[in-house]
Amino acid sequence: MKVVDSDFIIGNWYCHNISHNNTLATYANEKISFFEYYNYLSSKINNYKYLVSIDEIVSVSYNDFTNSIIYNYHKDNLEFEYPEFKNTLKDYSEGLLLFELMENKVWEKSKNNNKVLKDFYNNNKEKYLSNKKIEAIVVTCDNKQTAKNIRKQLKSNITFEKLKNLNEGTFFSNGLYEFYDKEFPDKYKPSLGVSKVFNNNNLFVVVKGLKEVNPKQKYFDEVKGKVINDYQNKIENDWILNLSKKYKVVIDEKVLQSLQY
16 A cells, blocks of 8 residues: 555556565465556556546555466366366366277277278177068058958958958058067067957057068168177277286275275
């Protein structure tokens, strides 16, 4: 209050026997000199022209000055001041390292390497088969008696077109379905022949299985995405297995138990 006067406000840096280097305040084992505050106020003086007295200018500017120092200190020392942030930062940093490691050890090896992928596909063709399917007629209606009548008609080997003509207002579908297709009632187990009448979400469904279609081999181009994923999993598993053979893992049971609570 004694040093910052009207002369100082207009740019006179004469400080009335108070050394610029003397300590004005301390924080976190750090010292703030008078000069640092004077320099701050001098550079920001236009921000405080709205204040009517020098006492107010000093009070408000000094508060702003110390707040900015504390803010910068915390910003630069977040991982030391806040353990949770430190852990988050560590997780993020290690996650980036793991990502780079996976990129080099696993993912990069399958990029644009069709020969390796095709060899892997040819050696594991049994993994790339279509699902078992069944050719079937699925009938859905909102009346149980109607469903029972249609079930009898299905058992008589009536043609699909005639069946539809005799039962207008009923929903029919005919095609090739996977065994667990959503068109089927939940409790229906695909098989040849005519099923019982199922109550499925307040609708009545009858299914006639016509022909089962065994799984077929899928072409490489159809399943390339899955082949890449499976090949990457193999590389990763082999890598981890080799690491486990090379390095012995020792678990501190005491620490492990402490993490479970």
